[in-house]
Structure formats: structure tokens, C-alpha cells
Amino acid sequence: VTSLLPYTVGQMEWVMLVANFLIFFAEVAFVLMASVWAKNNLTALSVALISVVAPLIVYMVVPGSFGEWLSTLLPAGGIGLSNALQYKMISFDFLYAGGHAFFQADVLLASAPIKIILLVGLAAWGYLRKTKVA
16 A cells, blocks of 8 residues: 555546645735735745745744644645645645544645635735725
8 A cells, every 4th residue: 555545546646636726826825915915025025935935944843743734734835845745645644633633635635725715815805905095
């Protein structure tokens, strides 16, 4: 057994395509939200660049279960080298909360649509707030 997921190679390619699109769109929504809320372009660019590498840094620096949860729930969680979704799907890594264990790939897949809705909503709210003031 090389993976916990009951997918064939073709099914895994489709799951990876859709899941990576959702995770990438969550990061794009975060960058959009950051650009709306930032005071200038340099701040927005800095936040965008830091947000892309943040899951990798958190994964390496923050120890234990908290670091794994944080690197998974960040907007760019699942994009990167050591925290890529592909590696999470074929590994046996779990996230622990209380007495429960959650498969990391499932957490990434379930949290991506939630992040997209939340971040696009915050971006729209910030944009509407800026246009009413001006």
C-alpha cells in the first residue's frame, strides 16, 4: 500500500488538478484581499510574497501539531516543496486535535473552498469600504 486514498492514477490526476486549482485560487484570493487592504503597492507585494513562503517556513520552524495545522490552514498551504498536496496525499501524515485525527490532504481539500469564500468576501468588503469613503 502506497497511499490511503482509493484512487487510480487517472482519478488521482483529476483530484490533483481540481484540488491544486482550488488551493491556488485561495492564494490568489488572499493576495487580492491583501492588495485591497494594503496602504500601498509595496506592502501588498510584500504580503503576497511572504504569504507564498509562509507555509514552508512555518512547517520548518514551528514545532509539533500546531505548526502542522498552521502550515496546512494558511492560504498557500499545499503549494510548495515539502508541504505540497501531492506529498500529503501519498503520505501517512495526520493532524491531531484532541482525540481526533484528520488526514492532511482532506483538511487541505476541505479548507480551500472555505478560504476562497472568506477571502473573496473580505476583499469585497474592503473594496466597498474604500469606495464609500472616497
